[in-house]
Amino acid sequence: MAENYDVIIIGSGPGGYVAAVRAAQLGLKTAIVEREHLGGICLNWGCIPTKALLRSAEILDHSNHLKDYGLVLEGKVSADVKAVVARSRGVSARLNTGVGFLMKKNKVDVIWGEAKITKPGEILVSKSTKPVVEPQHPVPKNVKGEGTYTAKHIIVATGARPRALPGIEPDGKLIWTYFEALKPDFLPKSLLVMGSGAIGIEFASFYRSMGVDVTVVEVMPTIMPVEDAEISGIARKQLEKRGLKIFTKAKVTKVDKAANSITAHVETEDGKVQQIVADRMISAVGVQGNIENLGLEALGVKTDRGCVVIDGYGKTNVPGIYAIGDVAGPPMLAHKAEHEGVVCIEKIAGLPNVHPTDKSKVPGCTYCHPQVASVGLTEARAKELGRDIRVGRFSFVANGKAIALGEDQGLCKVIFDKKTGELLGAHMVGAEVTELIQGFVVAMNLETTEEELMHTIFPHPTVSETMKEAVLDAYGRVLNA
Incomplete structure (x- = not known):
């Protein structure tokens, strides 16, 4: 029975x-x-x-x-x-x-x-x-x-x-998924990452820190395509500053395999194809x-x-x-x-x-360097929906704690409904933003308006102060910039 x-x-x-x-x-x-x-x-x-x-x-x-x-x-x-x-x-x-x-x-x-x-x-x-x-x-x-x-x-x-693209299926040796990327037997000298979502960018960031020559290929116009375009643009500049090579509006159309390397045929927006040779490739095109x-x-x-x-x-x-x-x-x-x-x-x-x-209130976090975190509508999406919005920004370059940490390259960006003060979205790039985004998530769940956020006391010195300053900036009241 x-x-x-x-x-x-x-x-x-x-x-x-x-x-x-x-x-x-x-x-x-x-x-x-x-x-x-x-x-x-x-x-x-x-x-x-x-x-x-x-x-x-x-x-x-x-x-x-x-x-x-x-x-x-x-x-x-x-x-x-x-x-x-x-x-x-x-x-x-x-x-x-x-x-x-x-x-x-x-x-x-x-x-x-x-x-x-x-x-x-x-x-x-x-x-x-x-x-x-x-x-x-x-x-x-x-x-x-x-x-x-x-x-x-x-x-x-x-x-x-992991999702596999026809003709570019992972084989566990030359073309990895996150399974193989998590347990490498050795550090390749060069690596091509296909896809720049959270998985792809996190592994690209890790291997670059390990000294690997990393190239990222993304079919969309921006890396981390689900993120606000302004935030992903800042992240891209910082990743490129660290030595990553990034191709957007590009796709891998074919992969030739040698004994211990791959040659990826990468087609760019203008229709030209260039060949990129790498020791290994990570397929990170979704799940x-x-x-x-x-x-x-x-x-x-x-x-x-x-x-x-x-x-x-x-x-x-x-x-x-x-x-x-x-x-x-x-x-x-x-x-x-x-x-x-x-x-x-x-x-x-x-x-x-x-x-x-x-x-709509599920936060997203990408743990590359710099970190990226967000919740709610991007600026572009809010405009697509016809929302009349206020946008506030505050750069980490004006935040005392970020400067003291040596991590002053970042941005906090907030989007409000102009008529109601409803917080529609929040987007962050920089040090420890994955630990900060929950503050905006709580605010959205409580249906907090700009007024409550502006009257909230944030501790000093913390990176979290960028959150309040961004809110103040949306209403022309920023204090430290």
Whole structure:
């Protein structure tokens, strides 16, 4: 007889495991199915290990500019790539173990294997075809295995995987995805990065800090195309100042492979093609949802462009089947997945006043050097929507803390509705802006106007003061510029 649950979640990434914890907190009998590693891509191959790599890169960058801070170090600091990678994998393993602890603490059953929804309310779990590739990421103890399980509510949280362009498919040796880029056996002398979204730019920034000759090719007019054009322009100048070569309005049309290098044929806006030779190439042209082999098509679950279609509460068109996170479409971000998971569970549990996920208030962060962070409408998008706007800016060059840090190249930009004072968007580039953007996210969630922000006391000296000054600038009241 099949074991029955209130909720079964397929996938243990940030969306899946957070949903499981919330379900358990609300008294729902809960199980989570995983085929490869607790914590999903984010903890094991995405958000967390890349930030560990970028931290090593940041320290290396600072060490190479010690004289700027009045410090002297005999000899040159160099990178031990194996040690850098080992630290990153260790950080990942620690959090992987932490998810296992959370499941045990909250009495969530872990079912190990590959799940297929055979009918609404029922899943069949078969043996996982994904091998355990790292000893620090073992299959947890005391997990359930193959069999049939039932639940009134089934949540698909299977995440996404790297997208591949036809004819330029990653091969794991010469053309990497983020999997190989996270665990290089050696540092290539030269690297071509195809795509300048968050993944591409973060790896481009990391490898440049490691001393690699990096070239970025982006088909759109600006790097980090989802960001405000003014912000991405500042970021581009700083990245190029660090030695990155960047081609925009360009595309890789063909890749020739040699024994230990690639030659990329790059077509520019004018139709000309130039050949770029590099030791390795990273394909960072986006990700696609893991919707295959789950039984969704047979059940009639609606999908669109490789993702499951849901409403603001995670419901699909088939009763009892839900989806959250990357598999449910953009923005494909861990914190969006977590929020969707909580909203979905609270709606299932019948809690009052559960608000649907508002994707317009999901912040985005890119952890390159300089960092980029944003929430809400860009200036261009606000104008496209016909909004009458006020725009405020404040440069880090006039911020005392940024100057003291030696990080005075940055900008805070805010966009308000001119009639109502509603904060429509905020965009930042510079030191630690990924830690600052939440202030604007809170303001937007509270429907804060310019008046409340102008009357908020920001601590001095902090980089956060640029946030208030940008607001003041939008209304002709800037104090320090």
